[in-house]
Amino acid sequence: MLELSGVEAGYGSVRVLKGVSLRVGPGEAVALIGANGAGKTTTLRVVHGLLEPSAGQVRFRGSTLAGVPTEARVALGMGHVPEGRQVFSRLTVRENLRLGAYTRRDAAGVREDLERVLEVFPRLRERLRQKGGTLSGGEQQMLAMGRALMGRPSLLLLDEPSMGLAPLVVEQIFRVIAEIHRAGTAVLLVEQNAYLALELCSRAYVLTTGSVVAEGAARDLLVREEIRAAYLGG
Amino acid sequence: MSGAEVLAQQLVNGLTLGSVIALVAIGYTMVYGIIGLINFAHGDLYMLGAFAALSLIGVSGLAPGDGAAATWGTLAWVLVLVMAFTGGLNVLIERWAYRPLRRAQPLAPLITAIGVSFILQNLGMLWGALPLEVMGTNAVAPKSFPDLIPRVDLLSRMGLATGVRVTTKDLFVMGLTVPLMLGLHLFVTRTRLGTAMRATSQNREAARMVGIPADRVIAVTFLIGGALAGAGALVRGLFFNTIVFNMGYGAGLQAFTAAVVGGIGSIPGAMLGGLLIGLISALSDHLISARWTPAVLFLILIAVLVFRPRGLLGDPTGQKA
Ligand SMILES: Nc1ncnc2c1ncn2[C@@H]1O[C@H](COP(=O)(O)OP(=O)(O)OP(=O)(O)O)[C@@H](O)[C@H]1O
Ligand SMILES: [Mg+2]
Numbered sequence: 001m002l003e004l005s006g007v008e009a010g011y012g013s014v015r016v017l018k019g020v021s022l023r024v025g026p027g028e029a030v031a032l033i034g035a036n037g038a039g040k041t042t043t044l045r046v047v048h049g050l051l052e053p054s055a056g057q058v059r060f061r062g063s064t065l066a067g068v069p070t071e072a073r074v075a076l077g078m079g080h081v082p083e084g085r086q087v088f089s090r091l092t093v094r095e096n097l098r099l100g101a102y103t104r105r106d107a108a109g110v111r112e113d114l115e116r117v118l119e120v121f122p123r124l125r126e127r128l129r130q131k132g133g134t135l136s137g138g139e140q141q142m143l144a145m146g147r148a149l150m151g152r153p154s155l156l157l158l159d160e161p162s163m164g165l166a167p168l169v170v171e172q173i174f175r176v177i178a179e180i181h182r183a184g185t186a187v188l189l190v191e192q193n194a195y196l197a198l199e200l201c202s203r204a205y206v207l208t209t210g211s212v213v214a215e216g217a218a219r220d221l222l223v224r225e226e227i228r229a230a231y232l233g234g
Numbered sequence: 235m236s237g238a239e240v241l242a243q244q245l246v247n248g249l250t251l252g253s254v255i256a257l258v259a260i261g262y263t264m265v266y267g268i269i270g271l272i273n274f275a276h277g278d279l280y281m282l283g284a285f286a287a288l289s290l291i292g293v294s295g296l297a298p299g300d301g302a303a304a305t306w307g308t309l310a311w312v313l314v315l316v317m318a319f320t321g322g323l324n325v326l327i328e329r330w331a332y333r334p335l336r337r338a339q340p341l342a343p344l345i346t347a348i349g350v351s352f353i354l355q356n357l358g359m360l361w362g363a364l365p366l367e368v369m370g371t372n373a374v375a376p377k378s379f380p381d382l383i384p385r386v387d388l389l390s391r392m393g394l395a396t397g398v399r400v401t402t403k404d405l406f407v408m409g410l411t412v413p414l415m416l417g418l419h420l421f422v423t424r425t426r427l428g429t430a431m432r433a434t435s436q437n438r439e440a441a442r443m444v445g446i447p448a449d450r451v452i453a454v455t456f457l458i459g460g461a462l463a464g465a466g467a468l469v470r471g472l473f474f475n476t477i478v479f480n481m482g483y484g485a486g487l488q489a490f491t492a493a494v495v496g497g498i499g500s501i502p503g504a505m506l507g508g509l510l511i512g513l514i515s516a517l518s519d520h521l522i523s524a525r526w527t528p529a530v531l532f533l534i535l536i537a538v539l540v541f542r543p544r545g546l547l548g549d550p551t552g553q554k555a
Contacts (some may be wrong), residue, residue: 043273048443049440050442050443069444069447070442070443071442071446071447072444074443074444074445075445080443082439082443083441086437086439086440087440088432088433088436088440088441088444089434089436090432090436090549091429091432091433095433097445098426098429099429099430099433099441099444101381102426102444102446103444103445110392117352147444148444151444151445215488
């Protein structure tokens with residue numbers, strides 16, 4: 001479904017990714033873990049076309065994405081729940097959600113999906129007319145996820161969905177991610193809480209300063225000493 | 235004329251002038267909102283709009299005293315063409331001058347805008363040298379704009395004997411500017427593209443993430459801002475009946491001040507700011523002296539920037555609207 005090979009990217013003269021290769025199969029859930037500043041967010045930005053790689057290739061559903069703008073990648077089925085949520089703070093919850101379906105033309109399907117998102121996140125239904133910026137952190141995370149789901153993605157990019165949230169909310173968010181995954185959507189999950197990530201995902205990549213240093217089945221990584229020490233808090 | 239009548243007359247004049255200022259101010263505020271650029275060339279685009287309007291009227295042969303049907307029919311076409319011209323030119327300017335600098339440091343597009351302003355002013359001078367009757371013989375001299383709208387006093391027609399004159403000309407200005415602003419408001423708040431525009435100005439990266447083609451939305455913003463400046467230019471020409479190649483500077487200062495007073499980035503703010511600056515200019519023209527009005531506006535601009543940088547309706551968090 002998604003395949004990165006030898007991707008290099010950076011900001012100005014700063015090299016951040018130094019040859020990242022990874023793969024997400026159709027319907028697969030894959031975790032990307034690593035320390036702060038390792039380049040996880042940068043990897044997702046390259047995948048979504050927000051940053052052009054200086055070398056290497058990104059392939060999605062069988063074709064290369066070189067030069068394909070982000071809006072076309074959304075239309076191809078990529079959804080992105082970004083780091084820090086990035087909801088439109090002065091648009092209403094309803095406007096935020098509707099914009100998630102910006103590339104779609106099937107009005108009936110969009111209405112259906114809106115209803116489904118509001119069933120998954122009933123809190124959003126109560127706040128449809130409220131401005132995005134007035135929501136709590138957990139509600140904003142739900143809104144960011146709902147917005148991405150409105151695009152009917154076949155691959156969902158999630159960047160630290162648990163950041164700054166109370167354990168109960170984190171649990172709810174991860175339950176929803178698991179449901180989405182079970183329904184057949186592929187997931188590429190960046191997460192500081194590696195236990196959570198490895199519980200949900202079947203495979204994982206460990207990123208250190210822009211390079212993949214380990215990869216494999218989640219349960220194998222969970223028991224590897226050096227990874228436990230470095231990323232799972234011992 | 236009593237003091238109250240004088241004041242009321244200045245209010246009428248101020249509102250009329252203010253609605254034209256508002257049309258130009260919207261162009262500053264929308265562009266600032268979406269790419270964070272103070273587009274110094276906007277006043278000069280407005281000037282070129284006035285030259286285009288004068289040329290089109292010259293070519294059409296429309297003259298004062300022609301019948302109402304001929305006048306309105308021709309002016310409707312001139313309006314459409316002028317709006318298309320300034321809107322289209324603004325899109326090209328964005329495409330060639332500002333878009334290549336999207337990732338450059340903020341000073342680069344700002345300086346570029348000043349350069350574009352000079353280029354447009356020089357185009358205005360060249361335009362004034364075209365062998366058209368309406369341009370006269372001196373390229374850089376002010377051009378007289380035909381007085382096509384009759385000035386009929388409506389209040390005395392209705393039998394109200396006051397010293398205040400509300401003329402068909404005032405009505406014409408309002409009748410054109412108010413629907414344009416209402417239409418813009420509905421477009422921005424009610425349509426899919428308008429919502430995408432607000433989203434892009436709030437958070438361009440998030441807008442791209444949901445699949446909004448940010449570059450196209452930015453181009454549409456320049457198109458609308460430019461088209462409204464063109465409408466304002468035609469209205470102004472018909473109202474004041476004189477245009478000149480360097481009029482963009484003063485008009486730009488007025489409109490930019492209006493945008494800042496209203497809260498730069500806010501469209502309703504630009505409308506409110508336009509009306510306020512129109513009123514203040516009219517009162518200053520009358521109570522102080524027209525020669526001092528630019529100084530008064532500068533003072534207001536500085537005072538707002540120092541004491542309330544977000545203006546009247548700007549976003550309290552300091553983000554762009
Ligand atoms: N816009 C930018 N300009 C310059 N450098 C940047 C920019 N964004 C990120 N970087 C740098 O790139 C490196 C990788 O950043 P990135 O955000 O991808 O890390 P991350 O793995 O997501 O970290 P975290 O876990 O803290 O979110 C960091 O050193 C960061 O300072
Ligand atoms: Mg990150």
